Amino acid sequence: MLKEQLKDYMEAHRQEMIDDISALVSIQSDRGPAVPGGPFGEGPKKALEKAMEICGGHGFATKNWDGYVGTADLNDGPSCLDILAHLDVVPVSDGWTVTAPFTPKLVGHKLYGRGAADDKGPAVAALYAMRAVKELGIPLKGNCRLILGTDEECGSGDIPHYYDQVPEAPYTFSPDANFPCINIEKGSIKGWYHANYPEMTALPRILSAKGGTKINVVPNKAEAVVEGMDKEALRKIADEVTANTGVKFDLSGEGTITIQVTGQDAHAAMPEKGNNAITGMLTLLTALPLADCEGVQKLRAFQKLYPHGDWSGMAAGIAMEDKESGAMTSTLDIFSMDLTHFEGQTDCRCPICATDENVTEVLKAGAEAAGLVLDESCKLNPPHHVPADSPFIQTLLAAYEKYTGEKGEPLAIGGGTYTHHLKNGVAFGCEFPGGEDVHMHGNDEFVNIDELILSAQIFAEVIVNLCS
Ligand SMILES: [Zn+2]
Numbered sequence: 001m002l003k004e005q006l007k008d009y010m011e012a013h014r015q016e017m018i019d020d021i022s023a024l025v026s027i028q029s030d031r032g033p034a035v036p037g038g039p040f041g042e043g044p045k046k047a048l049e050k051a052m053e054i055c056g057g058h059g060f061a062t063k064n065w066d067g068y069v070g071t072a073d074l075n076d077g078p079s080c081l082d083i084l085a086h087l088d089v090v091p092v093s094d095g096w097t098v099t100a101p102f103t104p105k106l107v108g109h110k111l112y113g114r115g116a117a118d119d120k121g122p123a124v125a126a127l128y129a130m131r132a133v134k135e136l137g138i139p140l141k142g143n144c145r146l147i148l149g150t151d152e153e154c155g156s157g158d159i160p161h162y163y164d165q166v167p168e169a170p171y172t173f174s175p176d177a178n179f180p181c182i183n184i185e186k187g188s189i190k191g192w193y194h195a196n197y198p199e200m201t202a203l204p205r206i207l208s209a210k211g212g213t214k215i216n217v218v219p220n221k222a223e224a225v226v227e228g229m230d231k232e233a234l235r236k237i238a239d240e241v242t243a244n245t246g247v248k249f250d251l252s253g254e255g256t257i258t259i260q261v262t263g264q265d266a267h268a269a270m271p272e273k274g275n276n277a278i279t280g281m282l283t284l285l286t287a288l289p290l291a292d293c294e295g296v297q298k299l300r301a302f303q304k305l306y307p308h309g310d311w312s313g314m315a316a317g318i319a320m321e322d323k324e325s326g327a328m329t330s331t332l333d334i335f336s337m338d339l340t341h342f343e344g345q346t347d348c349r350c351p352i353c354a355t356d357e358n359v360t361e362v363l364k365a366g367a368e369a370a371g372l373v374l375d376e377s378c379k380l381n382p383p384h385h386v387p388a389d390s391p392f393i394q395t396l397l398a399a400y401e402k403y404t405g406e407k408g409e410p411l412a413i414g415g416g417t418y419t420h421h422l423k424n425g426v427a428f429g430c431e432f433p434g435g436e437d438v439h440m441h442g443n444d445e446f447v448n449i450d451e452l453i454l455s456a457q458i459f460a461e462v463i464v465n466l467c468s
Contacts, residue, residue, distance in 0.1 A: 021104070031044065037067045039066070047150070054127070065165075070148045071145050072148075073144075074143055078141075078143060079142065080171065084418055084419060087120060088149070089115040090118075096443050099113065102114060106449075111446060115445070116446055118445070125456040129458075140468050168423060172424060172426075173426055175428060178432075179432050180406075184385050184412035185417060186269075187350035191346050191348075191360075191374050204228035204290050209337040216269075217268055217333060219265060222278050225259070240287075247263045261277045261284075270414070276331060320358065326351060326412055329348065384420045392424060428462075
């Protein structure tokens with residue numbers, strides 16, 4: 001029975017697998033300045049060379065594609081399945097407690113080190129799936145190719161270099177996310193609004209306002225400075241806004257009052273888990289008895305498009321949902337304002353029914369009607385969808401179910417994975433539902449070796465089923 005054979009094979013190769021992952025984790029492969037043969041820096045280059053050496057050592061034909069990606073082929077048959085993983089990592093910060101980030105350490109079933117979970121461990125699990133199929137002598141008609149990228153964390157500049165030269169395989173999966181499998185990735189729009197107006201001079205006025213530091217995050221902090229308002233009157237309005245929104249306001253100063261705004265941060269794909277400090281701040285500012293002027297009128301119009309608590313895009317006219325991918329989410333992640341100008345960036349995660357017509361054009365028209373400008377660059381990054389009832393997804397889910405005994409339902413997510421632009425590519429593994437938090441991108445990142453060994457069996461089953 002294949003299942004028992006694969007289980008025995010992986011258990012017998014547990015230590016070798018740990019050694020190979022450790023060899024890769026030991027190389028600090030975050031992005032750096034380009035070097036000859038290493039477009040993403042010395043670290044990614046070294047990790048790629050090491051990975052090619054490991055794959056070659058296990059008997060696979062390898063190729064280094066100018067330092068962008070490396071490939072290892074299971075056989076010389078026609079292209080059938082690509083497995084896409086990556087060797088670059090995110091930078092580390094202080095505060096690792098179990099081991100230094102590039103000194104891998106095994107504690108029980110956990111192997112600690114930067115990149116152990118994202119994505120060097122899963123890359124090696126895929127390699128061992130290929131090894132098992134080859135060494136167990138299972139006959140295949142088509143090829144399974146492992147593609148190891150070196151720039152997933154900084155914009156995936158590695159991938160076009162490869163796919164400009166080689167067509168996409170009939171099937172591709174990337175073990176860089178979650179089981180059972182992610183067959184839908186929402187689209188996104190990240191558009192900047194701008195407003196210019198004559199200098200606000202009459203009192204009371206807003207001197208400045210700002211909030212949020214980066215896109216993708218619902219901000220928990222914002223700050224505004226208001227001049228010419230009575231502090232008690234401001235306090236009273238702020239308390240009312242707090243009662244309605246849960247956003248808190250700390251006031252300091254007299255005459256010129258600084259307002260510290262505190263909400264709750266969250267991933268922009270899950271805005272319901274946060275409490276947006278920017279929209280809380282705009283609710284307060286637009287409720288103040290400010291001297292009327294064009295800047296204030298534009299701010300009020302903008303606030304009407306992004307009222308606090310509206311993360312469905314209702315007010316902006318883009319609320320929509322579908323059965324497969326769920327609802328639109330729309331957040332305001334960044335905002336800044338001075339006496340003559342304000343700007344804000346919206347972050348929309350769009351369901352598969354979204355198009356430039358029914359989202360981008362609607363946002364543009366809404367901006368225009370409010371006297372604002374939505375940046376020309378604002379465009380839908382289209383959603384990605386491989387139908388759940390396709391033979392490919394059914395094969396992946398069946399393998400997952402066979403080895404875990406759990407029902408496999410495909411997932412829809414708001415973020416984009418490595419396979420977002422592949423027609424028939426999905427994320428598959430290696431985090432299991434309900435598993436421990438592996439501190440991906442954080443301190444004390446680890447990978448659960450037991451789970452990797454199980455992942456490798458699932459991958460081997462998929463290789464056999466798709467390539468024979
Ligand atoms: Zn990753």
